Amino acid sequence: MRYCFLLQVDPERLDEYKERHAAVWPEMLQALHDSGWHHYSIFARGDGLLVGYVEADNLDQAQQAMERTGVNTRWQAEMARFFGGRRPDQGFQVLEEIFNLEDQLGATR
Amino acid sequence: MRYCFLLQVDPERLDEYKERHAAVWPEMLQALHDSGWHHYSIFARGDGLLVGYVEADNLDQAQQAMERTGVNTRWQAEMARFFGGRRPDQGFQVLEEIFNLEDQLGATR
Numbered sequence: 001m002r003y004c005f006l007l008q009v010d011p012e013r014l015d016e017y018k019e020r021h022a023a024v025w026p027e028m029l030q031a032l033h034d035s036g037w038h039h040y041s042i043f044a045r046g047d048g049l050l051v052g053y054v055e056a057d058n059l060d061q062a063q064q065a066m067e068r069t070g071v072n073t074r075w076q077a078e079m080a081r082f083f084g085g086r087r088p089d090q091g092f093q094v095l096e097e098i099f100n101l102e103d104q105l106g107a108t109r
Numbered sequence: 110m111r112y113c114f115l116l117q118v119d120p121e122r123l124d125e126y127k128e129r130h131a132a133v134w135p136e137m138l139q140a141l142h143d144s145g146w147h148h149y150s151i152f153a154r155g156d157g158l159l160v161g162y163v164e165a166d167n168l169d170q171a172q173q174a175m176e177r178t179g180v181n182t183r184w185q186a187e188m189a190r191f192f193g194g195r196r197p198d199q200g201f202q203v204l205e206e207i208f209n210l211e212d213q214l215g216a217t218r
Contacts, residue, residue, distance in 0.1 A: 004152035004160050021208040029214045039211065043113035043204035051113050051204060053162045095152035095160060099130040101141055102148065108135040 002100065003059045004051065005092040009082045011048035017082045018044065027071045035065035052092070059094070111209065112168045113160065114201040118191045120157035126191045127153065136180045144174035161201070168203070 009017050021042060032040060040054040056062040066072045076087045083091065118126050130151060141149060149163040165171040175181045185196045192200065 002150050002162075004150070004162065006154070006160075018207045024208065024213055029210060032210055033214060037210060040209070041111050041113070041206055042208040044207045045115070045202070045204050049204075051115075051160055053111075053113065093154070095154050095158075097150055098127045098153045099133065099151040100149070101138060101146060104133055105138045105142060108138060 001056060001058065002097055003054050003056065004095045004097070005054075006095065007050040007052065007083070007088055007091060007093070009044075009048040009050055009088075010084060011046075013082045014044060014046070014048050017079075020079075025071065025075065028075050031066060031069045031071050035069070036062040037066075063092075110165060110167065111206055112163050112165065113204045113206070114163075115204065116159040116161065116192070116197055116200060116202070118153075118157040118159055118197075119193060120155075122191045123153060123155070123157050126188075129188075134180065134184065137184050140175060140178045140180050144178070145171040146175070172201075 036056050036058075038055045040052070043051040043053070045051075054062075079088050080086060082088070145165050145167075147164045149161070152160040152162070154160075163171075188197050189195060191197070
């Protein structure tokens with residue numbers, strides 16, 4: 001399953017947010033992988049709009065698996081300052097997938 | 110390369126836009142594939158914000174390759190009504206990728 005979600009970061013802290021995400025803790029990376037997060041990217045617009053894209057068998061379960069890790073608790077606590085004090089992983093706005101090229105190509109063959 | 114772009118569709122026509130994208134012309138699907146568009150998904154928010162995710166060697170070149178196809182000209186002409194008369198493929202707002210899990214996992218190993 002492919003998922004896309006939106007987040008809004010404090011625009012004045014976008015540069016710092018980008019710096020933090022250019023070098024995420026290795027333990028956090030491994031926890032994401034082990035929790036079923038795959039092909040996970042974050043994209044940013046200059047005004048602080050963030051777009052996440054991730055593939056997972058089930059995003060709810062992948063999020064719950066992350067929530068059971070200590071490293072996620074530490075990471076999200078450090079990230080809260082970029083989001084007005086809220087934990088960003090609790091403010092995902094998940095969008096609906098309305099098109100996928102490979103799914104439709106496969107269906108026409 | 111992974112790309113993410115934003116588009117804004119007329120919210121009153123979002124349902125129709127979704128219907129159209131649930132059954133894209135097979136010729137259009139094939140042209141996208143042949144033009145180097147891969148893992149291409151479109152996601153929608155209720156207010157008409159669209160998020161595109163696509164992997165390509167080079168998005169500019171993949172867009173130019175599509176522009177040389179007749180089917181794209183016909184498709185975009187039909188889509189313009191969802192975007193206030195503008196061709197949507199000429200209004201992409203491309204975001205910056207600031208994180209990718211697999212890239213950073215690979216770098217730490």
